[in-house]
Amino acid sequence: MNIKFSLLLVCAVFISNVIEAKEIKISSIEELAKYAAESGNTINMAPGVYKLTDYLTLDVINARRNSKEFQYIIFSGSNNVFNLNGVEIELDTEIRTLLNPPIHSDEFLVTGSNNSFLGLTIRCIGEGISPGGTVLKVAGEVNILKDITLHVSGSYPYGYGDLFGKGKQKETTVKHQKHSGLLVTGNKTKLYGCKVFSRSFGHCFFIQQNPKNVYFENCYAEGEVRTTDAVLAETSGPAFDVNFKTWTQNREGAYVVTPGYMKSLCEDGFRTYGKCENITFKNCTAKNTRAGFELRFNDSARLENCTTIGTERGYWIGDNTVLINSKGDANYGPILFVEGSHVNVELTVDTAESDRLVHSLMTVFGDNNKIVLKAADGKKRTQELPILIGYTPPLHGESMSPYNEAEVSGLNLKNEIGMPISIGKMAKSSTIETNGKIIENKGENIEVVKR
CATH class of the missing domain: 2.160.20 (Pectate Lyase C-like)
Known part of the structure; x- marks a missing residue:
């Protein structure tokens, strides 16, 4: 035929x-x-x-x-x-x-x-x-x-x-x-x-x-x-x-x-x-x-x-995820968990806040991730929440539970929202551009560029 x-x-x-x-x-x-x-x-x-x-x-x-x-x-x-x-x-x-x-x-x-x-x-x-x-x-x-x-x-x-x-x-x-x-x-x-x-x-x-x-x-x-x-x-x-x-x-x-x-x-x-x-x-x-x-x-x-x-948590993403032109708040819990490699994130953080306990804005581990955090309408949150680099989400994602540390490398993070950053001891070979303070930097070969 x-x-x-x-x-x-x-x-x-x-x-x-x-x-x-x-x-x-x-x-x-x-x-x-x-x-x-x-x-x-x-x-x-x-x-x-x-x-x-x-x-x-x-x-x-x-x-x-x-x-x-x-x-x-x-x-x-x-x-x-x-x-x-x-x-x-x-x-x-x-x-x-x-x-x-x-x-x-x-x-x-x-x-x-x-x-x-x-x-x-x-x-x-x-x-x-x-x-x-x-x-x-x-x-x-x-x-x-x-x-x-x-x-x-x-x-x-x-x-x-x-x-x-x-x-x-x-x-x-x-x-x-x-x-x-x-x-x-x-x-x-x-x-x-x-x-x-x-x-x-x-x-x-x-x-x-x-x-x-x-x-x-x-x-x-x-x-x-x-x-x-x-x-x-x-x-x-x-x-x-x-x-x-x-x-x-x-x-x-x-x-x-x-x-x-x-x-x-x-x-x-x-x-x-x-x-x-x-x-x-x-x-x-x-x-x-x-x-x-x-x-x-x-x-x-x-x-x-x-x-x-x-x-309770906004976005929880894995390998090769593309998350762009999106937004969320950290009103009741973190906006972002990254537990994978080669992700590309462009995320706007809303200023909504509450009297509830929230222990971080986000956590990230994995290799060669690119993350840009933007402020909604250029406004900064009143309550400071740390960006945790080289940390896992809490067990089962439960906000009441503690965080653990994990390896992160090749991270390119651009923090435009004024939130503080904590860099764990298992972080290495990464670049951080930030207009917020660095709470601690226990990592290896971390380039920090203040904006």
Whole structure:
């Protein structure tokens, strides 16, 4: 078969698929589930609030539990367009409790490819608990999600963040049951204008199984925050029952909740696990989440024009990451952790401050990193936070925990924000341009240029 004939055949198949595509109007979740399993359709769902319990009745839930069918809807079809603007699915979390699924069972699951989903809102209500899964998982390839909004609740315990552990770790003092927002495992997934509002212990957006070419644009993640003082004021409940024993030690070496800090009640705004090739975040924002963007195990991530607001730590990045034209604050915790090599950072530091304890502006270790810190509107923070060169993040990123030292070399740091700098004994062969003071310099072959 020659190349010209092959191209003609591909074009013919594409045209045939377009001609055969059906435009279908629906007005129920039952119809949505039906067409989710078919291919080549344009589905227009009538706007409105749809109760998932009208579709998953008690009898259906019992039957699904017995047959081990734990997903609510599986979008297994391909080449579909789902126009869901104005559609809200009310997800009673009691369904999860009644189904009693195994851990990490996802609820709405996309396994088909080349689908577009436009405008859906899913809102969790009720007092049910997830044993550890996500509201929406995108596993198929080349799927597009636009203006999808998730309101997530249904974890246990809620109100403490990761003070008492995160999962299966043996140090966990209170067993968690997580409920996360949106998980991506499929190659070439693209998300535009998607939002996750988390009132649950779990991630907002996260990526697993090393997919390639995942793209986020204009996406938003939001959690809630609470002071450790408020936790310590409790006179009953899971924290009180374990005498406020934490899974991570504080700076005095004790495993106990320490007053003075701010905790996010969810996990990370945007999180990657493993090395996901060619992942991009553009114009994305995380507010009041644990980490804004935790990409430390990833390689070659790109972040452009992103923002963190009121996070426990803003950006936690690894090898070959490009973080440019972005900004954040150190209101409740450090703005930046670098634990990798060959990163390129251009970051504007907002002047937002609080009465919460924060022990550093940033930490960095690794080789041949380039970092430029800029002041927002040329203004300097009132509270001085040290830039720690040749230091690791605290254990598990926990603000209450101490820092350790680690090797850093070939660093090119430009400090334009007037913050002080501390250079550890494992730092070497680096250049520091700064308009702030040097607290200490224990490094070797460190060139300091005062501005």
